[in-house]
Amino acid sequence: MDLFSPIVEVVKLLCVPLVQQIVYLRDLEENMNVLRNKIDELSSRENDLTTELNRAKLQGWNPKDEVNNWLKNVNEAKNQVTGIQREFGENKRCLKGCLPNYCSRWKLSRRSLKLIAAVDELAKKSSFDAGITIAPLPETAQLIPTSSLVGNSAERTFKRIWDCLMDKEIVSIGIYGMGGVGKTTLMKNVNNCFRDAKHFNIVIKVNVTRHFNLKRLQRDIAEKVGLDLPENNDEECRFSLEDVGIPKPTVDNGCKVVAVSRSDGVCRMMKMQINIRVDLLSEDEAWTLFQEKVGKNVFVASHIEDVAKLVAKECGGLPLAIITVGLALSQETDIRMWENALYQLRRSIPGIEGMEDKVFEILKFSYDHLENEKIRSCFLYCSLFPEDCEINANVLVELWIWEGLIDEMENKQAEVNHGQVILNKLKRCCMLDSGDAQDVETVKMHDLMRDLAIKITRHSPRFMVKAGIGLKEPPPDWEWVEDVERISLMANEIKILSCQPTCPELLTLILSRNPLSQITPHSFFCHMHKLTVLDLSSTPIEMVPESLSNLANLHALILVSCWKLKKIPDVGKLKELRVLNLRNSSIEELPEGMERLRKLRILDLSSTEKLERFPVGILPNLSLLEELSMLGSSCLWSSNEAEMMGRRIQIEEITGLTRLTSVNIDFADTPSFSWYVRSLQQRVLRLNSFCIHVVNSDIVALYRQNLIHIRGSDFFSRLNIFFLLLEDTRCLEYVQCENCNGMECLIVAQDDNSNSLLLPRVHRLNIANMPDLEVLYRGPMVHGTFKTLSILEISGCPKLKNLFPRRLFRSLQSLEHIEIGDCKIMEELVEEDDGCTNDERGKGNTVDDDHVIKLPGLQSMRLWSLPALKNICNKTLECNSLIHIHIRECPHLSKLPLFINKPPSDSKGRLESRETMVGCFGVGGSRHQSTLRPILHRRGRI
Structure with a gap:
């Protein structure tokens, strides 16, 4: 064993x-x-x-x-x-x-x-x-729109500031000067110079208002450097640059601080190392600026020039005053108007502080010369927003509309257009400035202009403006005076509003962006019979006082993001109501009396996830309804009568609303959506906005005003909705498509429709992640297609071999920016086509047989992750405006057939490439290489 x-x-x-x-x-x-x-x-x-x-x-x-x-x-x-x-x-x-x-x-x-x-x-x-x-590393400095500097004195001040910033021994600089002298313009120009200079890693600009909040200031700076600060409930927290990753400025660490103030005392208090005063313009500089704003053709008559010089002198060398007065008298050739202006300006007497009182009189002269009382009221309305606030232009115009500052027209879009005209007039005469926001249009009031508006509205029309000043308690009863017309308490810390105001003339009451949970008593609104606009947005209000039901003149009830609001009182008596906005609220049922709101034009119930039901018969009574938004609501729209229970709405409820121009709704399923589209037939072409979400499908189609955004999966392989809804594309300016399986072609031009314009106004086309897209355009050439296209962005299209036929590419005369990336089999951008068919020639389509395609506006070309790309085009592209070429991961790109008559300026042109690009300019030989040489060698990355 x-x-x-x-x-x-x-x-x-x-x-x-x-x-x-x-x-x-x-x-x-x-x-x-x-x-x-x-x-x-x-x-x-x-x-x-x-x-x-x-x-x-x-x-x-x-x-x-x-x-x-x-x-x-x-x-x-x-x-x-x-x-x-x-x-x-x-x-x-x-x-x-x-x-x-x-x-x-x-x-x-x-x-x-x-x-x-x-x-x-x-x-x-x-x-x-x-x-x-x-997140990408922040830019050294964000570009801020601004005007150029005026006069030699401003240039000298700019140079002195810049020299101090470049001096390693100077770490803190104070800039001071009276309001309107041009401090902000100077610093914006300094900021923009840092975009090209590489002296600092990052430039941070923050505004500190008179009623600033330390925590907010610290949070603003932290956001600029991409730092998330922990929430701190300590009201007495001390501001510290070190807490947001910015060391105290020293000679060794290279950090610098620039403080800008009206008062040299502030600069001294902050112990700035160097203080620089921004002076008024000299008499000659002031006269030059004044002539520029008035228009030199006015001074052909010498007798006007003599008076005009005296008017300019009355502005005291203050740029803001010179600009506003000059614009108020722009193109004025009546000597009597000039003499009257001189008389008015001479009436003001400088106050103890020097120019301040006189400045207000000068600015009020510009205010008085606005075209009419309604435009003046629109200007004053802007003061309801907090100091230094970036005011959303669309929101502002809508508030003007709902208060009645813009005359009622045939539809809202006409009113919005008129509001935009007023907004532009106020900007042109420098009563408003353009905001700094990049993604949305905003406006700002210069602090002196806001002070002027506040000063005017202390008397008539009377406002009570306490916006964004950190109030924890509401104003006392005695401040709610009987003749007040507008009240703004927005962006404060008011938690309870408990008073019984008697304000029979009140038109607008703005209480938004407060931690306001309660308004008492229930009779709060009883003595506000003229109230037109009530805004309680972004408050945790739980209940609106019952006296709301008696506001018979109310035009707009705005309750956006009132996340604790479950119910509102009866609205049946609000006969004048035009807008009811309950977006993102916790409303559980619609208010009583909805069916009697016969003047209602806008109903927004988006993101009302707790809405239990939508009673039958309400919508057909709202015959003037223009905009309906229910996207993200718990209620779904269906064509199946058997499902008309609970959170289902019959589609037939809206098919009879002939004034609808904007529809944002959730459909229960694809058949319901198809039924709706078929029911509209011709009327769908009158919609200028729709947003449709089909719950049991992957499609989301968005067509908002001049924009269409289509996102989906395999919906387009089952229903050709894109062309069904877009038989008329003349209003579209921005088209975006992404994630649509089954879509092989974006645009199909029909033989019998070749006389119709296809996308004649579109200026931006964005295509992303379209796995089955093979061609962008199919069919006969339609003259005018893409004639205004300025931005073309395409990425994630693995089956796309090229962009456009050559005959269509020639029409892209407005193209400024082209970016193509992540298209695995794309071999060339421009498809070769030997010519048009006889039919196309008969319809006016001709082919230019020369060897040059001219793109006069093209400024930027970005090509990345195109492994099969061999060439851009077999012809030469003449691009005289080209300043930036970026090429990455295009290993087989053998030539760039670009021709530029003159090289770009040294300050802008560049070519960035991770591949070897020398010798790639295959068409035109050394001549083309020489004109592109300034681009090629500036970055040293060839």
């Missing part, structure tokens, strides 16, 4: 690995199936991740390194799987094909198991709980 024990043990040791080797042979097919399924799942995750990254890239975000590494490892794993699958398919055999090659199968099985483990590991790492992107 003892003799065999060692032998048995040896056999046992050999059996286990031998069995394992046999298992390898036996399970090869199963292992390959498992591997195929797992790599398919991993590829799906990779595709989803790539889609997210492409969308993030469009917003300027960058993938994290760990995500890039993961994608690289996935690609390697896919290549290995492809290789092993190819070997498995070859079915190798031995002994002249008599037996399977067991050695090869054994190796394949072992490799497949290792790959399965590797794929499993990659799948585990694909969650990226901390996110897949990081």
Whole structure:
């Protein structure tokens, strides 16, 4: 027994690995199936991740390194799987094909198991709980729109400030001067110079108002450097630059602080190392600026010039006063008007503080010379917003409309257009400034202009403006005077409003952006019979006083983001109500009396997720309704009468509303949406805005005013909704399509429709993540198509081989920016076409047989991740405005057939490339290379 024990043990040791080797042979097919399924799942995750990254890239975000590494490892794993699958398919055999090659199968099985483990590991790492992107590094300085400096004195002051900033020994600078002297313009010009200069990593500009909040100031600075500050409830928190990652300025660390104030005392108090005064303009500089604003043709008559010089002198060398008075008298040729202006300006007497009182009189002269009383009222209305506030232009115009400052017209769009005209007039005469926001139009009031408005409204019309000043308690009863017309308490810290105001003349009451949870008593609104606009947006109000029901003259009830509001009182008596906005509230049921709001034009119930039901019969009574928004509401629209219970609304409720121009609703399913589209027939062409979400499909179509945004999955392979809804595309200015499976072509021009213009006004076309898109344009050439297109952005289209036919590309005369990326099989941007058909020639389409395509407005070209791209075009592109070329991951791009008559300016032109681009200018030889040389060598990255 003892003799065999060692032998048995040896056999046992050999059996286990031998069995394992046999298992390898036996399970090869199963292992390959498992591997195929797992790599398919991993590829799906990779595709989803790539889609997210492409969308993030469009917003300027960058993938994290760990995500890039993961994608690289996935690609390697896919290549290995492809290789092993190819070997498995070859079915190798031995002994002249008599037996399977067991050695090869054994190796394949072992490799497949290792790959399965590797794929499993990659799948585990694909969650990226901390996110897949990081914010891009902030620009050194954000470009701020501003005017140029006026006069030699301003240039000298600018140079002195710049020299101090460049001096390593100076770490703090104070800039002071009276209001309207041009301090802000100076600093905006300084800021913009830092965009090209590389002396600092980042330039941060923050505004400090008279009623500033330390925490808010610290948060503003933190946002500029991309730092998230923890919430701190300590009201007495001390401001610290160190807390937001900015060290105290010293000679060693290179940080600098510039403080700008009206008072030199502030600069001294802050112990600024150097204080620089911004002086008034000299008499000659003032006269030059005044002439520019009035128009030199006015001074042909010498007798006007003599009086005009005296008027300019009365402005005291203050740029803001000179500009506003000059614009008020622009193109005025009546000597009597000039003499009257001089008389009015001379009446004001300088106060103890020097110019301040006189400045107000000068600015009031400009105010008095506004075209009419309604425009003056629109200007004063802007003072209801907090100091230094970026006022959303659309919101402002709508408030003007609802208060009646803009005459009622045939529809809201006409009123908005008129409001925009007024807004532009106020900006042109410098009563309002353009805001700094990039993504939305905003306006601002110069602090002196706001002070002027506040001063005017202390008497008539009387306002009570206490916006954004940190109030924790409401104004005392005695401040709610009987003749007050507008009250703004927005953006404060008021939690309870408890008083019984008697304000029979009150037209507008703005209480938004307060932690306001309660208004008492219930009779609060009883003595506000003329109230026209009530704004309680962004408050945690739980209940609106019952006296709301008696506001018979109310035009707009704005309760946006009142997230605790579940119910509002009866609205049946609000016969004049035009706007009811309950967006993002917790409303559970519609208020009583809705069906009696026969003048209602806008109803917004978007994101009302707790709305239980929408009673039948309300909407057909709202015959003047123009805009209906219910996107994100719990109520869905359906054509199935059997489902008309609870949170379902019958589509027929809105088909009879002939004035509707904007529809934003959720459909229960695709058949319901199709039914709605068919029911509209011709009327759909009158909609200038719609937003449609089909719940049981992937489509989301958005057509807002002049924009259409289509996002979906396979909906377009089942219903050609795009062309059904867009038979008339003349109003579109911005088209965006993304994530639409099944869409092979964006635009199809029909033979019988060639006389109609296709997208004649579109200025921006954005296509992203369209997996099946093969061509952008198909069919005969329609004259005028894309004639105003200025921005073309395409990414994530793996089946797109080129952009446009050459005959269409020639029409892109307005194109300024083109960006193409992540199109795997794109070989060239411009498709060669030898000519048009005879039919097309008969319809006026001709082909230019020369070898040059002119794109006179093209300024920027970005090409990235185009592995198959060999050429842009077989013809020469003449681009005389080109200043920026960016090329990345285009390994086969052999030539850039670009021709520029003159090189770009040294300050702007550049070519950025990660590939070797020397010698790529294949058409035109050395002449083209020489004109592009300033671009090629400026960045040193060729």
